[in-house]
Amino acid sequence: MKRIFVRPDLCTACKTCELACAVEHSQAKSIFASPLETPRPMNRVFVEASDGRKIPIFCRQCDDAPCVAACISGAMFRDPVTDAVMCDWGRCIGCWTCVMVCPYGVIGRQLELGKAVKCDLCPGREAPACVASCPTKALLYEEVETFSKDKRLAFAAAVSGQTQVSALPAGG
Amino acid sequence: MRHVIVGASAAGMAAADAIRKRDPAAEIVMLSSEPRLPYFRPLIPYLIYDGKPASEITRQPHLTPKNIRLRLDVRATSLDPARHILTMVDGTGGSEICAYDRLLLATGASPIRPDIAGIDGPGVFTLRTWEDALFIAEAARGAAGAVVLGAGRIGMKSAFALRHLGLNVTVVELLDRIVPQQLDIASAAIFAEAVAHAGIETILGHSLVKVNRRGHRVTSVVLDDDRKLKADLVVVGVGVRPNLDLAVTGGLRINHGLLVDERLRASAPDVFAAGDVVETNDIVTGESIVSGIWTNAAAMGRIAGDNMAGGDSAYEGAFGLLNAMELGGLPVVSVGDIHRETGDGIEVFAERRGPAPRYRKLVFRGNRLIGLVMVGEIERAGVYQTLIRERADVSALRRELLGPKFHYGHYIHSHPKAADRYVRA
Ligand SMILES: Cc1cc2nc3c(=O)[nH]c(=O)nc-3n(C[C@H](O)[C@H](O)[C@H](O)COP(=O)(O)OP(=O)(O)OC[C@H]3O[C@@H](n4cnc5c(N)ncnc54)[C@H](O)[C@@H]3O)c2cc1C
Numbered sequence: 380m381k382r383i384f385v386r387p388d389l390c391t392a393c394k395t396c397e398l399a400c401a402v403e404h405s406q407a408k409s410i411f412a413s414p415l416e417t418p419r420p421m422n423r424v425f426v427e428a429s430d431g432r433k434i435p436i437f438c439r440q441c442d443d444a445p446c447v448a449a450c451i452s453g454a455m456f457r458d459p460v461t462d463a464v465m466c467d468w469g470r471c472i473g474c475w476t477c478v479m480v481c482p483y484g485v486i487g488r489q490l491e492l493g494k495a496v497k498c499d500l501c502p503g504r505e506a507p508a509c510v511a512s513c514p515t516k517a518l519l520y521e522e523v524e525t526f527s528k529d530k531r532l533a534f535a536a537a538v539s540g541q542t543q544v545s546a547l548p549a550g551g
Numbered sequence: 552m553r554h555v556i557v558g559a560s561a562a563g564m565a566a567a568d569a570i571r572k573r574d575p576a577a578e579i580v581m582l583s584s585e586p587r588l589p590y591f592r593p594l595i596p597y598l599i600y601d602g603k604p605a606s607e608i609t610r611q612p613h614l615t616p617k618n619i620r621l622r623l624d625v626r627a628t629s630l631d632p633a634r635h636i637l638t639m640v641d642g643t644g645g646s647e648i649c650a651y652d653r654l655l656l657a658t659g660a661s662p663i664r665p666d667i668a669g670i671d672g673p674g675v676f677t678l679r680t681w682e683d684a685l686f687i688a689e690a691a692r693g694a695a696g697a698v699v700l701g702a703g704r705i706g707m708k709s710a711f712a713l714r715h716l717g718l719n720v721t722v723v724e725l726l727d728r729i730v731p732q733q734l735d736i737a738s739a740a741i742f743a744e745a746v747a748h749a750g751i752e753t754i755l756g757h758s759l760v761k762v763n764r765r766g767h768r769v770t771s772v773v774l775d776d777d778r779k780l781k782a783d784l785v786v787v788g789v790g791v792r793p794n795l796d797l798a799v800t801g802g803l804r805i806n807h808g809l810l811v812d813e814r815l816r817a818s819a820p821d822v823f824a825a826g827d828v829v830e831t832n833d834i835v836t837g838e839s840i841v842s843g844i845w846t847n848a849a850a851m852g853r854i855a856g857d858n859m860a861g862g863d864s865a866y867e868g869a870f871g872l873l874n875a876m877e878l879g880g881l882p883v884v885s886v887g888d889i890h891r892e893t894g895d896g897i898e899v900f901a902e903r904r905g906p907a908p909r910y911r912k913l914v915f916r917g918n919r920l921i922g923l924v925m926v927g928e929i930e931r932a933g934v935y936q937t938l939i940r941e942r943a944d945v946s947a948l949r950r951e952l953l954g955p956k957f958h959y960g961h962y963i964h965s966h967p968k969a970a971d972r973y974v975r976a
Binding site: 384385425427428429430432433434436439443445448449451452453456469470472473474475476478479480481482483484485486487488493 | 875931963
């Protein structure tokens with residue numbers, strides 16, 4: 380099962396991922412035309428900074444996802460093929476229970492439609508648009524097993540500012 | 552192993568799912584006293600004004616665990632925990648015995664009918680089940696005016712649904728504000744405007760003393776100050792009470808709700824309980840509560856089901872308040888202990904901005920965040936909710952929490968453990 384992973388020491392907060400995500404989830408899929416669309420194309424990844432440290436925050440497609448468990452309308456579900464947690468807009472009533480329970484704060488609201496918006500791992504693409512667009516390879520799309528525990532711990536250390544993680548070879 | 556689950560709603564379904572995950576071969580029997588296929592109870596207000604087809608309210612197959620024996624329109628009437636046996640009665644009055652190895656009571660709750668002259672009889676409704684909603688829809692046809700008793704969540708949803716149909720709607724509430732459990736004074740004032748804007752009238756600080764009828768038709772109601780309001784129907788939404796009848800027949804320990812331990816076991820061997828029927832601890836205040844929240848019911852169901860199938864999951868307690876909704880086009884999230892004022896170790900930060908109404912309130916106790924209200928802008932509410940649930944020490948995050956854009960990056964950078972969890976897929 381593939382997931383998006385992040386190497387925060389490589390992130391320069393250029394926000395290319397945010398833009399690529401919004402464009403990918405638009406009708407025109409064009410950096411020029413998409414911003415003019417209604418409903419407004421929305422990004423599902425958010426590059427956040429605090430104390431000079433930068434980190435892209437995105438949906439982890441949690442096992443036992445709180446948004447799926449909490450959904451009061453049957454809109455949230457896990458796609459059996461992609462393993463991504465999806466929101467069925469035919470069922471979503473815009474009650475925002477998912478926004479309230481998402482630990483990462485990455486479920487947005489499509490205001491014009493009153494529907495919840497979240498990362499779908501870009502079905503149909505080799506790698507999600509955010510990963511494909513990242514100029515510094517701070518984002519990776521990897522099998523969960525490949526992104527091993529060691530790397531995760533090193534990552535955690537980097538995030539908490541204890542040590543710097545050296546750049547991992549491309550492809551993990 | 553034969554699991555029997557009484558109640559096929561939020562808690563029962565989550566339990567069945569958890570059992571199935573752990574044990575693909577277990578036999579799972581679900582009993583529901585309702586004649587309908589399992590559905591999403593919070594969606595029934597749509598049935599009042601035909602806002603959604605039945606197919607969009609019913610639980611979909613992909614959210615229903617596989618290989619379940621679902622018995623509709625059967626009521627479990629007595630429990631014999633010593634013999635591991637239930638007695639049940641079906642819609643035609645036929646009685647049957649059902650044996651179990653493990654039993655889950657997920658019987659939920661039912662609306663309270665307050666003691667008001669004339670309340671029992673045609674034209675006065677509560678809203679808890681699919682059939683209730685259809686009865687209201689039928690009564691609303693051709694009606695001109697409705698009175699809703701109780702400005703809680705159910706009352707307001709009923710009021711908006713009836714307003715959708717063009718009825719004149721008046722909501723009567725004993726307390727001094729609308730949605731008094733889920734909203735504090737300031738946010739209730741914001742929503743009062745939205746409610747008025749929708750053309751719904753509210754009368755606060757009063758209650759009903761009488762329902763008048765001519766023949767079988769409701770004609771008016773009388774308030775406690777003798778005011779008379781014309782009405783063709785009345786919807787009562789003043790709260791719910793756990794369905795404890797079955798637990799009582801089995802001699803299980805009860806208080807306000809069915810009492811359970813942290814594994815969600817009731818007081819007899821192999822009997823578990825989950826959802827609105829259960830009395831549990833408020834995760835924030837530590838008080839004993841009966842929750843009445845879908846999200847809590849599903850969480851309890853998952854834990855109970857896991858334990859029934861041989862797991863060892865502990866329940867950390869429910870949120871007494873865990874509310875997200877949109878009312879009159881305005882979103883709100885309210886979580887935890889929000890009805891507090893500064894003093895006695897409590898610090899309250901509240902901020903209202905306009906012109907589009909935005910309101911935010913954070914309640915701190917010492918180093919912990921214990922309460923949250925967000926109106927208008929609710930983005931990233933889940934991060935705050937997580938801080939409350941995890942009883943996180945937020946002393947290092949105070950400035951960011953009060954700032955305009957608190958996000959998960961702040962949390963990660965102050966809590967290395969959170970960082971590790973973030974990268975774990
Ligand atoms: C209109 C409305 C809107 C709501 N909106 C929200 C919301 O926005 N957010 C939120 O968190 N919550 C909401 N709720 C509350 C939520 O629906 C409940 O908390 C939730 O349904 C509780 O689930 P449960 O499984 O514990 O019990 P229930 O949903 O009450 O289900 C219990 C089931 O057991 C059956 N049963 C009972 N006794 C027996 C018996 N002896 N034999 C067989 N069957 C039996 C009942 O018929 C029922 O079908 C709303 C409720 C209503 C009515």
